[in-house]
Amino acid sequence: MREELSDYGWKPGRLLTVISDGELALPNLIRNAVGGDGQVKHILDWWHISMRIQHIEAAVQGLVQTPGFTGVPVLFQRPAKSLRWRLWHGRARVAETYLKALMHDCVGLGEEPLAVRTAAARVQARCETLYTYLANNMEALVDYGRRYRNGLPISSSRAEGSVDDIANARMGKRRRMRWSPQGAHRVAVTRAAVLDGRLTVANRKRPA
Incomplete structure (x- = not known):
């Protein structure tokens, strides 16, 4: 890894x-490779944060549209919509406060009809998931908006998308023909080299 x-x-x-x-x-792999010859900054992937926020937004929307819901929709929708903006601008502590408020309001629906309580429990569960995720990675949270404006990467979604395109196309369980693990690795290395510019027409004859 150090050589790479x-x-x-x-x-x-x-x-x-x-x-x-x-x-x-x-x-940890990168830290071990670097040793004491440099610093390693760990950043939590924005795509994974965004997807968890999206789950909360969808759950809140389902809650306020549930027949029998008697709460004030904006009191649930506004905090959910604010999460993305707060975390995008590096205000994780404020986002945690919004999550706590959402969970508290869901508890307050304990006397509502069963369908409403079920929808509220779904919102609460997804809030707890994001809250735990952020708490466990607090030191890896940054001002994503600032990094993005400065042209710095904030997500590994491109790499993960490549994994889906490359590996799942042939390595899925329902596929009759599959690559060997060694073959899949070689294709992934080659594809990565094409994406980051290391493998071009000028050096296409180089082995992966």
């Missing part, structure tokens, strides 16, 4: 930024 980083242009003493979904395996 060096080939990519890393020099001892330079800061390395690692984006992950919260799993520490990749940041």
